Amino acid sequence: MSSIFKLLSLTVFLALVFQAYGMCTLSDISIKHYETHDFAHGMPVWRVSITNNCGCPQSQVKLNCTGFQSYIGIDQALLAVSDTECLVKQGAPIPAAQSVFFRYAWLPKFKFEPISSKIGCT
Numbered sequence: 001m002s003s004i005f006k007l008l009s010l011t012v013f014l015a016l017v018f019q020a021y022g023m024c025t026l027s028d029i030s031i032k033h034y035e036t037h038d039f040a041h042g043m044p045v046w047r048v049s050i051t052n053n054c055g056c057p058q059s060q061v062k063l064n065c066t067g068f069q070s071y072i073g074i075d076q077a078l079l080a081v082s083d084t085e086c087l088v089k090q091g092a093p094i095p096a097a098q099s100v101f102f103r104y105a106w107l108p109k110f111k112f113e114p115i116s117s118k119i120g121c122t
């Protein structure tokens with residue numbers, strides 16, 4: 001029993017150490033939609049969070065924006081939209097455990113997928 005507990009503690013400890021020292025991946029970027037109850041030209045306005053769940057900053061975060069459309073302008077400083085890719089925060093780092101928020105208006109919700117990033121501490 002106690003050795004299982006030790007093993008578990010060690011696993012948790014190592015997981016924290018690895019996270020703090022840059023063992024992060026693109027899947028540590030999570031994207032969520034929130035309803036705003038606002039509408040633009042009949043389309044729902046969504047508030048989107050892009051969160052860095054890694055213990056290190058991630059910069060040059062790019063999302064797949066193929067087919068992305070919005071009835072409202074997107075703040076370029078938060079999300080620079082091109083034909084196929086969106087660059088988050090002009091490539092500036094998203095600090096550990098922090099989020100970037102932006103709004104867009106469309107239906108259905110667009111499935112933003114992270115395609116690349118640079119992990120800050122390795």
Ligand SMILES: *[C@@H]1O[C@H](CO)[C@@H](O)[C@H](O)[C@H]1NC(C)=O
Pocket residue numbers: 064065066115
């Ligand atoms: C981006 O999404 C489109 C449409 O789903 C897909 O065809 C394309 O392969 C994706 N690009 C990358 C780099 O994942």
